[in-house]
Amino acid sequence: MNTDLHSWGRYPLAAQQGHACPWIDDLSGHVSQVIRDHGSSLPYGNGRSYGDSCLAASDQVLQMRSLDRFIRADWLNGTIRVEAGITLAEVLAAAIPQGWFLPVTPGTRFATIGGAIANDVHGKNHHLRGTFGRHVLRFGLLRHGESARICSALENPQLFAASIGGLGLTGVINWADLQLMPIQASQIDTQMVRFANLAEFFSLSAELDHLHEYSVAWVDCLAKGSETGRGVFIVGDHARYGSLDVCHGRLLSVPFTPPFSLINRLSLQTFNTLYWHAHPAKSSQQRSAYEPFFYPLDRLQHWNRIYGPRGFQQYQCVIPEAAAEVAMAELLGAIADSGQGSFLAVLKRCGDMTSPGLLSFPLPGTSLALDFPQHADLTHSLFPRLDAIVRAAGGRLYPAKDAHMSGSDFRQAYPAWEQLEALRDPSLMSRFWKRVIL
Numbered sequence: 091m092n093t094d095l096h097s098w099g100r101y102p103l104a105a106q107q108g109h110a111c112p113w114i115d116d117l118s119g120h121v122s123q124v125i126r127d128h129g130s131s132l133p134y135g136n137g138r139s140y141g142d143s144c145l146a147a148s149d150q151v152l153q154m155r156s157l158d159r160f161i162r163a164d165w166l167n168g169t170i171r172v173e174a175g176i177t178l179a180e181v182l183a184a185a186i187p188q189g190w191f192l193p194v195t196p197g198t199r200f201a202t203i204g205g206a207i208a209n210d211v212h213g214k215n216h217h218l219r220g221t222f223g224r225h226v227l228r229f230g231l232l233r234h235g236e237s238a239r240i241c242s243a244l245e246n247p248q249l250f251a252a253s254i255g256g257l258g259l260t261g262v263i264n265w266a267d268l269q270l271m272p273i274q275a276s277q278i279d280t281q282m283v284r285f286a287n288l289a290e291f292f293s294l295s296a297e298l299d300h301l302h303e304y305s306v307a308w309v310d311c312l313a314k315g316s317e318t319g320r321g322v323f324i325v326g327d328h329a330r331y332g333s334l335d336v337c338h339g340r341l342l343s344v345p346f347t348p349p350f351s352l353i354n355r356l357s358l359q360t361f362n363t364l365y366w367h368a369h370p371a372k373s374s375q376q377r378s379a380y381e382p383f384f385y386p387l388d389r390l391q392h393w394n395r396i397y398g399p400r401g402f403q404q405y406q407c408v409i410p411e412a413a414a415e416v417a418m419a420e421l422l423g424a425i426a427d428s429g430q431g432s433f434l435a436v437l438k439r440c441g442d443m444t445s446p447g448l449l450s451f452p453l454p455g456t457s458l459a460l461d462f463p464q465h466a467d468l469t470h471s472l473f474p475r476l477d478a479i480v481r482a483a484g485g486r487l488y489p490a491k492d493a494h495m496s497g498s499d500f501r502q503a504y505p506a507w508e509q510l511e512a513l514r515d516p517s518l519m520s521r522f523w524k525r526v527i528l
């Protein structure tokens with residue numbers, strides 16, 4: 091039994107007891123045993139969710155990482171069947187040499203396939219390919235006391251929709267069939283350019299997004315006045331020529347948790363200013379391996395420790411298109427006033443491709459994501475201010491990143507919650523769901 095499992099932000103700090111099952115055929119019996127012993131539980135992928143959505147209300151989780159095998163692969167058509175605890179990195183290591191890539195990937199390759207489905211994750215190509223759930227063909231679902239089911243758009247379609255973005259509450263996904271995306275090379279051709287403020291971000295996004303597979307921007311969350319929202323715009327495409335190499339970059343590691351957060355106003359201001367000036371004022375092109383392009387933070391293992399023992403919270407919201415420019419200016423203004431924030435605040439325009447999932451986060455508009463060292467001020471002062479802006483603009487927060495959203499904000503922003511609650515496996519309960527629904 092693993093007793094040192096947390097969420098990525100380590101806030102709330104609630105150690106989870108992990109119950110792992112080595113064989114997929116034994117999983118159903120294993121789930122029943124854990125439920126009998128502890129009353130309720132929750133599937134746990136690799137703990138890359140920031141807040142409390144991957145924490146069980148009972149603090150007893152079904153640890154899925156040991157189910158990490160390929161079951162079958164059709165490399166002619168790019169369809170694979172994998173166990174749900176396999177990571178995106180492990181899928182890519184097998185798929186890239188065959189000329190296939192994940193059609194959607196979040197900013198960490200350490201998420202599992204089960205976790206990617208349960209949060210219906212999105213990536214830098216949301217404007218073209220929507221969320222992860224759009225590329226899931228079917229999966230197996232185990233519910234306590236029921237026989238195993240197969241879910242797809244045609245088989246058990248309600249459970250299929252509820253489980254995509256279903257926060258692990260509808261049952262345990264034991265395997266999944268995925269459609270991959272063909273590539274000619276694993277390198278990414280990128281283009282970067284600095285922008286001076288938010289207005290320039292929106293015009294670059296309008297000009298470039300539809301021309302490129304990937305598009306994302308980093309913003310300096312401390313810049314104020316006419317420089318509010320200045321940053322670096324990055325687009326990318328899979329190279330047409332090159333090699334199908336898998337990255338095995340050496341990882342550095344933060345070896346222990348320092349007694350206090352290394353992120354403070356001074357380190358933040360210095361880094362943000364240096365980073366902005368280090369990027370070209372005129373568009374520059376380069377070829378990059380896929381890992382630094384998609385997963386820059388993964389190179390530093392345990393980077394979440396730099397926030398010290400109190401941990402940190404990520405704030406990620408999406409604002410509908412019509413209100414986005416004004417609301418983003420207000421959000422970034424409030425954050426700059428507070429002097430808090432993270433090295434890498436990320437702005438991303440989301441597209442209009444609907445997800446098959448009931449509770450999927452993205453909507454057509456603009457998403458902002460950034461980390462804050464945990465501090466009492468956050469929940470009492472800054473977050474209520476940001477929440478009011480998001481609420482007024484008709485936006486919403488991302489449950490995968492959340493540790494503070496109020497129940498009323500959640501229910502208002504995700505009206506399909508009642509359908510999910512009706513289909514929830516009664517023996518599965520997270521700290522998040524207990525906080526926002528019960």
Ligand SMILES: Cc1cc2nc3c(=O)[nH]c(=O)nc-3n(C[C@H](O)[C@H](O)[C@H](O)COP(=O)(O)OP(=O)(O)OC[C@H]3O[C@@H](n4cnc5c(N)ncnc54)[C@H](O)[C@@H]3O)c2cc1C
Pocket residue numbers: 098132133134135136137138139140143144154174175195196197198200201202203204205206207208209210211212213214256257258259261262263264387388490520
């Ligand atoms: C550096 C970094 C960058 C990130 N970038 C992005 C991004 O760009 N876009 C984005 O969308 N997200 C992003 N995330 C968030 C991350 O991709 C998601 O939280 C993802 O779901 C984590 O997967 P996991 O396997 O670690 O699952 P966990 O965090 O362990 O669990 C997530 C949810 O999935 C459920 N779950 C896990 N396994 C199963 C299963 N087998 N069956 C049923 N339910 C299951 C859990 O109950 C929980 O509700 C990022 C996270 C990090 C740390």
